[in-house]
C-alpha cells in the first residue's frame with residue numbers, strides 16, 4: 001500500500017495540469033493544490049492508500065477551481081410569475097439602458113462637467129430635465145433607492161421636529177424598511193394619527209403644531225385595507241397641509257410614469273397625477289414599475305429640492321455614473337409611449353398577451369416532459385403578479401407548466417435540481433406541484449437550453 005511518497009509535490013502537480021493554470025492562474029491553482037495535498041496527507045494518515053489519493057487529485061482540483069470561478073450572480077430564468085421580484089433583482093433593463101451603462105463604464109463622460117463652459121456641472125442634471133418633462137414636477141433629485149429618498153427627505157424637513165403619519169400607513173416593505181424605524185434614523189419624531197382602518201382630516205389638523213416638520217402620506221403598496229375604511233386622499237391632505245403651512249410628502253413606492261390601463265392592467269395613479277394632486281414632495285423607485293436600475297426619485301418644489309441637495313446625506317446617497325446613464329436612457333423611452341411595451345422589458349412582460357403565453361406553454365409541455373423523465377408535465381393556468389409591492393392584491397392571468405413527480409417531496413427535489421442548473425430555473429411550488437409561470441420567459445430555447453444542460 002502506497003503512503004505519502006505517492007503524492008506529487010505542488011510543483012509537480014501544477015506542471016502536470018497546465019490547462020488549469022492557464023484557466024485559473026498560477027496563484028489560485030497553487031492554493032487549491034496545497035489544500036488538496038493537505039487533505040490527501042490527512043486521509044493517508046487515517047489509513048487511505050497514497051496511490052488512490054494521488055489519482056483523485058487532478059479531478060478534485062479541477063472541481064474545486066471550477067467552483068471558485070463560478071459566479072453566484074449568473075443569469076437565471078425567473079419563472080416565479082412575479083415580474084418585479086426583489087430577490088431576483090427587480091427590473092430587467094431595456095437594451096438602450098444596457099448600452100448606455102456599458103458606454104458609461106468604458107470611457108470617461110461629462111458626469112459633473114459642463115461641456116459648454118468647461119466648468120463644473122451636476123450629476124443630477126442629466127435626469128432632472130427628463131423627470132420634470134415626464135411628470136410636470138418643478139424640480140427633482142435622485143438618490144440610491146426609494147428608501148434613501150424617504151430617509152433624506154424626512155431628515156431634511158423633519159429633523160428634531162414632528163412627522164405626522166396615519167396609523168393605516170405605518171408600513172413595512174420587506175427586509176427592514178419600516179416607516180417608524182426610518183423616521184427614528186432620520187431624526188424625526190413620529191406622530192401617529194387616526195386608526196388602522198380610518199383616518200380623517202381632523203386627525204391630521206389636531207396633530208399639527210409649531211413642532212410639525214411635515215405630513216407624510218405613504219402608498220400602502222404591499223397590502224390593502226378593505227371594509228369600513230377611510231383615508232384622507234392626497235389632494236385633500238395637500239390642501240389641508242397648505243392651509244396649515246406645513247409640508248406634505250407623498251411616498252408612492254412603485255410610481256408609474258404611464259397609465260397602465262392602456263395595456264389592460266389595472267389603473268394605478270401615475271406620478272404626473274400625484275404631482276397635480278399638490279404634494280410638496282413625491283418619492284418613488286427607479287426599479288419597480290419604471291423599469292430602470294435601482295434608484296430613488298424625489299420630485300418637488302425647487303427650493304425644497306435645493307435644501308435636500310444641501311443635506312450632507314445627499315453625498316452618501318448619490319448615484320454612480322453607470323446607473324445615471326442607464327436611468328437617462330430608460331427615461332428617454334417614455335418620450336415615445338407608443339413603443340414602450342416593445343422596448344421596456346418590464347412593460348413587455350406585464351402586457352404580454354395571455355394567448356401568447358398559453359401557446360408557448362402548449363408548445364413547451366411535451367419538450368420539457370422529454371427533458372424531465374419520471375415527471376408529468378401539463379399546461380396550467382397561472383396568476384402572475386407585478387411584485388415589489390405594486391398592485392398587491394391584483395393578479396394577471398397567465399399560463400405555465402405544472403410538473404409532478406412521484407413521492408411527496410418530488411416538487412421540492414425538482415425545484416432544488418432546477419436551482420442547481422448552470423442557468424438556474426426558478427419556479428414556485430403550489431398544491432404539490434412545481435409551477436413554471438412562462439410570462440417572463442423569452443424564447444422557448446431559453447428554457448429548453450437550461451434544462452438540457
Ligand SMILES: *Cc1c(COP(=O)(O)O)cnc(C)c1O
Pocket residue numbers: 145146147148150173177218219220221222251252253254284285286287295296388389
Ligand atoms: C418599495 C417601496 C419603498 C422602498 O423603495 P426601494 O426603492 O425598494 O428602496 C418605499 N416606500 C414604498 C411605499 C414602497 O412601495
